[in-house]
Amino acid sequence: MVRGQDKAGGSAGGSRQAMPPPSRRGGGGRPTIGDVAALAQVSKATVSFVINDRPGVSPQARQRVLDAIDQLGWQPNAGARALSTKRSQTLGLVMRRPPELLSTDPFFPQFVAGIETGLAPLGYALVLQVVPDEETERQAYERLARDGRVDGVFLTDLRTDDPRPALVTELGIDALIVGPPQHGGQVPALGVDDGSGVRRAVSHLRSLGHRWIGHVCGAAGFVHTEARCDAWRGALADAGLPEIPPVAADFTGAAGARATHQLLDLDRPPTAIVYANDLMAIAGITAATSRGLRVPEDLSVVGFDDIPLADCIAPPLTTVRQDVLTWGRAAAQALVSLTEGGEFQAAELPPVEFVVRASTAPPRS
Amino acid sequence: MVRGQDKAGGSAGGSRQAMPPPSRRGGGGRPTIGDVAALAQVSKATVSFVINDRPGVSPQARQRVLDAIDQLGWQPNAGARALSTKRSQTLGLVMRRPPELLSTDPFFPQFVAGIETGLAPLGYALVLQVVPDEETERQAYERLARDGRVDGVFLTDLRTDDPRPALVTELGIDALIVGPPQHGGQVPALGVDDGSGVRRAVSHLRSLGHRWIGHVCGAAGFVHTEARCDAWRGALADAGLPEIPPVAADFTGAAGARATHQLLDLDRPPTAIVYANDLMAIAGITAATSRGLRVPEDLSVVGFDDIPLADCIAPPLTTVRQDVLTWGRAAAQALVSLTEGGEFQAAELPPVEFVVRASTAPPRS
DNA sequence: GAGCGTCATCAAACCGGTTTAATATCTAAG
DNA sequence: CTTAGATATTAAACCGGTTTGATGACGCTC
Incomplete structure (x- = not known):
């Protein structure tokens, strides 16, 4: 498929006439700097100058570019990421939790370690974000998804009426819920009972x-x-x-x-x-x-x-x-297979173990 | 500076004569697939086929490519990473610890959260690795450095005679020791007393x-x-x-x-x-x-x-x-400023706090 | 020996931002 | 009215792997 390359020919400057909007790429692809440039009727370079706050852009052009960026919901792809393959070989984990509460939880470090043991042999990396509130959380997922930094994300600590399953569906990124399956069932889940x-x-x-x-x-x-x-x-x-x-x-x-x-x-x-x-x-x-x-x-x-x-x-x-470690490893493998093949089969997790020590005994009477 | 593009002209096939080795790029740049191709006297595509285990490569060519890869210490740049800028806007944290011991440590989650609060406003991400032993650890740093996935790394849990300061110096990546300054002083450090x-x-x-x-x-x-x-x-x-x-x-x-x-x-x-x-x-x-x-x-x-x-x-x-949270935040800011400007100034960290509760009292006699 | 199929090989295009170098436009000075 | 200088603008090259399409070499059959 041929894509428009920068501005169409013809003498620069002169009167700016409305042109038919250049065809956007279809489907789930994120808009590119070229799309922005075409929409704003400038070159890619001008868009780049604008978003990098460099001098040499007229206020009018700058505004058109900003409008175009806004309209397309574009943001620069982090480093023309994972260029040819379109795959970053990276998974994302966003923890929404007040940072000072993180250390109370034995789950987090164990689970991360488990993910890592699952990811390392596959050549994948894990990017981690810790966010304080829902708004920041949403932004984190959006950035992760839009700049293509990750191939998929884990959803942990799911809340009732959590907006994230809908969000990842909307963003079109692969995701795996860490926990019991959700009612809607849009997003695959992997969790112990x-x-x-x-x-x-x-x-x-x-x-x-x-x-x-x-x-x-x-x-x-x-x-x-x-x-x-x-x-x-x-x-x-x-x-x-x-x-x-x-x-x-x-x-x-x-x-x-x-x-x-x-x-x-x-x-x-x-x-x-x-x-x-x-x-x-x-x-x-x-x-x-x-x-x-x-x-x-x-x-x-x-x-x-x-x-x-x-x-x-x-x-x-x-x-x-x-066995949080095993859980994390299985989750990692499941999400990788999901992003690579699209197939998801829930792995078998070891059942919880009941450890009897000395804090329980027959009642007094 | 002009770089050799693929194989020099002339008819393909025929007798292979020894050529003067193509000039490597100077300084700290990592070798490229082009360097490998030139050294192996094949095209970049052939190198790509080899490293991706695709059919259509003669054993001889394959071997020459493998030798060249070995000789140059090359490995594919993860997705032509952070393409133009050479900056991934990402920092790396490698934890070497038996995964099952991770949850005993209140430091890890707090510190990660602190790093995140420092990194998020700067638009940086954090990639995390948990490795079990020294060999894996070394490999992790090497991969992180060579494929340009991160701009810099944190060095935590430093051991006496730790090989990592020398390693990161050798690899030419920016690093920050989380803890007291080391004797050699090659790598900047940020830690409380x-x-x-x-x-x-x-x-x-x-x-x-x-x-x-x-x-x-x-x-x-x-x-x-x-x-x-x-x-x-x-x-x-x-x-x-x-x-x-x-x-x-x-x-x-x-x-x-x-x-x-x-x-x-x-x-x-x-x-x-x-x-x-x-x-x-x-x-x-x-x-x-x-x-x-x-x-x-x-x-x-x-x-x-x-x-x-x-x-x-x-x-x-x-x-x-x-105050591990603040420590992590300061470490993140220091490492970012290090990778961006090269300047390092040790931030002021809050002193440790002594919390008197009820497990201490005057001795009996 | 012509014709065909197979296989190895590689030049070129491509991914999407960044940067350079050149061009077009405008203003002020001569 | 010409020219120098400043400013706005963009085409093209570039980063480094991946993939395609084409070419060339070789062996086989008729």
Whole structure:
């Protein structure tokens, strides 16, 4: 296919007449500097001068170029990226999270390491972005997609009504949701069954004799938080146990302690509590201990994650362990195969592991 | 400067005579497919076929190309990267660490987040690699440098006699050491004074009345481990306190517990222990408690890092907090300015903060 | 020995911004 | 009115791999 090369011939200058708009490339291709130049009726060089803020451009031409850029939604392709192949051999991971909260989460580093072990043998690289809010997040994905820096992106920490599945579909970039499949199902997903861990915890506690079990869930609005909460309700119902309303927290130690006190302040406090992560569980143990309760004699505690510290505290924490490393590796392989062949087959992930330590025991009475 | 374009004219085939080797580009430029083609006396296309394992190349030509590639140390530039500018607007971070150990470290995610907050406003991206061993690490840097994927790299977790400063100098890529300046001083460095935190800890314990203080240091071979150990010795000497030989550990909870028992098994056990990180300190508290000691009444404990959990355990951990986020941001800005202007001026970093909580108290007697 | 098919080889075009060098236009001075 | 100088403008080359289309060499058959 022939594409118009710069401005059509004829004497420069003179009167500028309206021309039929040059044909845009069809389909999903992003606009180019040539498209902008054609639309603005200038040369590519002038467009380049404008976007690089170089002198030698008349205000009129500059404005036409700016308008054209705006109209086409164009932005310079980072370094005529991955020039011939159109493939950058690079995947993107955007984390939306307040930076100061990142270190509370054992998931992130493990998952990144897992991605890397999956990507390295395939010759792929990973570009990482950490953004503070939704607006920045959106911009990050748009930039990543438009300048062709990545062949595909991971979507983590999906929220209920998350705009990103629609966004990546609109941008036309390959994406993989890290977590359970979404309702719409537009974007492929790869995730372990969060619920099975919770069910294992409930069944463990029930077999110990617990009948009155509380739950401290994670930050509201996250898909996996809802999933775990639902699983908890389901597990209780299946076991024929009564339900204490789950207490909302946000994965931080402070919130975990607060939620624990809230549960223990009930007229009939639970004999066991399942937490949505280890950090809150450990804070919960400390909170319970400070009230004179002994763990596990007076209160059984189950965490989630199996952070390295879970084994180092007193009592060692009974918890749910996910093989995040393997998960990350599988996700990497799945996304690469998606961007290369278009085919996606959900890999088999190892099931969550239930690690029984010493923070759970039969209830007192 | 004119560069030889493909094979010089003349009829193809026929006798192959030795030609004077085509002039290589001078200086720091990496060799190109054209250089390889000229040296192998084939066209660029043939080289491309060879390196892409496509059919249609005679064994002889293939071998000559492979030899030429080998001789020049050439590898294909990833996508004619950052084509005109020669700048990828991307920085690289290579973490050499067993993937399963990554989540023990609060430094990594915080630092990455800090880099990102520094990089995002400048329009830079970060590519991340996690490698398991030194060989892979070296390869990672070489690839990153040769295919021009990054403009510069961060060097973290520097070891004594680390090969990387020499490596990046040899590869001719900009680099920034994250940590105290190195002896050679070839590569600029940006780091907080690890020692001051240790000195603060010792001075705090001394003012409480402790005279017999132990130290559990981190994994051997790391520059910052040595720095903290040296600082500890210096602080003891300055304070006129006797020195218990520091116990080597490796930053894991298990090692922290082991080292703690080792210190408490001494004929005259210390009344306070300073740990090289919080994880070991918390494991140490648990170990001491399991021996019937109370913290802080019978043993004072000081950690390092101020992980989110430090505040959630009993007793809350007295520890040294570094502003890793700010550090990462400053490192990002410094490395960008280095790659862009060549100038490096060490930014001012906030000093470490000493957080007094409840794991330290005056000694018993 | 002409005709055909196969295979190795390479010149040239291409990807999309950047930069150079040359041209066109305009103003001010002579 | 001519000319020098400044300014606006753009065609073309360039960066470095990839791919195409064409050419040439060779072996085989009739």
